Amino acid sequence: MREEGFTGSLTMIGDEPYEPYDRPPLSKQILLGRATADHTLLPRRRAIDAEWRLGVPATGLDMAARRVRLGDGDEVEYDRLLIATGVRARPWPKEDEAELDGVFVLRTRDDAYALERSLAQSPRRVLVIGAGFTGSEIASACRERGIAVTVAERAAAPLVGALGGVIGAVAAELHHENGVDLRCGVMVTGLEGDSTGRVRTAHFSDGNSVEADVVVVALGATRNTEWLAGSGLGAGPRGIACDAGCRAFDIRGIVTDDIYVAGDVARSPHPLFGYQFLSLEHWGNAVSQAETAAHNMMSESADRRPHIWVPAFWSSQFxxxxxxxxxxxxxxxxxxxxxxxxxxxxxxxxxxxxxxxxxxxxxxxxxxxxxxxxxxxxxxxxxxxxxxxxxxxxxxxxxADFPDPSVPTHGPTVTLSGYAPDDRRLTFTPARH
The missing domain is CATH 3.30.390.30 (FAD/NAD-linked reductase, C-terminal dimerisation domain)
Incomplete structure (x- = not known):
């Protein structure tokens, strides 16, 4: 917004106590001990001149009064609001087991620091629950550090939910060749701790069990939308629905003009993919979508542009x-x-x-x-x-052998943004005045 010429007051609200930092290294360089968590701070592209409200989550939204309620009881007024609350790691569903010492998730800087510190103590075995990208990267880091690791995945192979069974079979071979004890087609039914409250054993749905000093739960993410309950915004477990210009929809399906969405929490239609509502947990998408949202927040309707970034993702493992x-x-x-x-x-x-x-x-x-x-x-x-x-x-x-999803990953096909689905290539030029 500063690059777009915005000179008004800018307030940044974040539930973590840290200024913006880079998440991809948390499951790569950080877990390998090659960098420390405090070295992941993102560089500033320019002076932002903002009021930072860090370590205090947003807890509510009053759309009529244009106010955001905070966890400390304060309220922040806005003329334009950008919601970029992202996602959080899905915890182990059994709360008493999730609280055992040695049970981790990996999403935040604090998560990475705690897990790396535990890996540095050379545990006898690590159990990773879930073999998606994050789980596979964690397993790779463990093996590179010489730590025995078991990976439990309910699907037939790693990465099948993201890349399908053909590629999943290759990913499984990578695990095996690098000494991972890969258990596919099974679920972890329970975690058992010792008398000191530390995790010791995991039980599987096939009747087997494994002893582990460290358990990392890598079961995907939950979108941070609960704070919007009752606000009237079109927000739910799959994210916040917005149009191609990043403007949020209300619960009636009417687009707002003062609330915008970007990043992992957004669900937006894409003209290249049948106007499916795509929810993307991609670094590049968050950057591109934020730039589009900032431009549109600063522009008259005739000068606004759609977010048509082609999804891209990368991972490094084994x-x-x-x-x-x-x-x-x-x-x-x-x-x-x-x-x-x-x-x-x-x-x-x-x-x-x-x-x-x-x-x-x-x-x-x-x-x-x-x-x-x-x-x-x-x-x-x-x-x-x-x-x-x-x-x-x-x-x-x-x-391609994708498993049948139990929950749809995309919303219904819509054409609310006004761009024709049969456009083979979209070119946008500045409006002439």
Whole structure:
């Protein structure tokens, strides 16, 4: 907003006591002991000249009076409000077991510091519950530190919810090859502590158990929207619904003009993906969406622009750099377009209804920009290009093998933003006055 020319008062409210910091290193460099948590502070792009209200959460919103209530009883007035409350780690559901010493989640700087300190004490075994990206990165850090680790995943393989079964099988091999005790198709039914209140044993749904000194719960995230209950804003467990210009909807489906949403907590329609409401827990999306929201908060309606950033994500685990672009979870088919699965160096391209919808690379990120262009131009699937590596496994598309989600990850298809779904490539130019 300062870059856009805003000179008024700016108040920053945050429930953590720290100024903005970088979260990706928490499950990578921090857990490896290569950096300390206080070295993750984000650099300032410019002087912000803001009043910082840190360590005090927002607890309520009065849309009519344009006020945000805080946990300390104070209230903050606004002319424009940006909600970027993000997500928090989903805790272990049994509260008495979650409070055992040695049971951790990983989301905040404090979480990372506490977990790294525990890993530095060389536990005999760590149990990671959940083999998504965060759980897999934690397991990778444990193995790199020489710590025995068991990973429990209810699905058939790691990463299947994000990348499907074809890629999940490769991820499982990475776990096994790096000495991870991977248990798939099972659930942890309970955690047992000793007389001192420290976790010692985990019990599985298949009747087996494992002894562990440290348990890390990596069961995904919960969007921070509870504080908006009763506010009249369109907020719920899947986030806060907003239009393509980041303006929040109220519970009647009417767009507001003074409340904006950005980052992990936002659910916004994307013109490249059938106007599905996408909830994205991506670093780059938060940055891009914040820039769009700031511009629109400062602009007249004719000068506002849509948020059309193409989703992108990266992870580093077991020495492999994994990157994705687009929305692989929408894909029904996958083709290995470059490289080979058994070499752990490949590019997988996802298709949906005859068009390229996403791509993932293992140590082959040079191809991502090319496939991002294919996504942006709604290129046909399977890719017809001579660049496709015609090895045996890459000749024909196969079922991407995503599990049936118990809870939908996207909202209904809508066209509220006014951009035609059949636009093959969207170009926006400044309005002339």
């Amino acid at each position: 020495g492999v750099n994994i990157k994705s672009v687009g929305v692989p979870t929408m894909g029904t088919e996958i083709v290995i377009a470059q490289g080979a699965l058994n070499e752990r160096r490949f590019t997988g391209v996802y298709g949906y209804q005859g068009r390229v919808i996403g791509a993932v690379t293992f140590d082959q990120s040079k191809w991502l920009q090319f496939y991002q262009q294919q996504i942006e131009t709604t290129a046909p699937f399977p890719p017809p290009f001579p660049t496709v590596d015609r090895r045996l496994e890459g000749q024909h598309p196969r079922d």
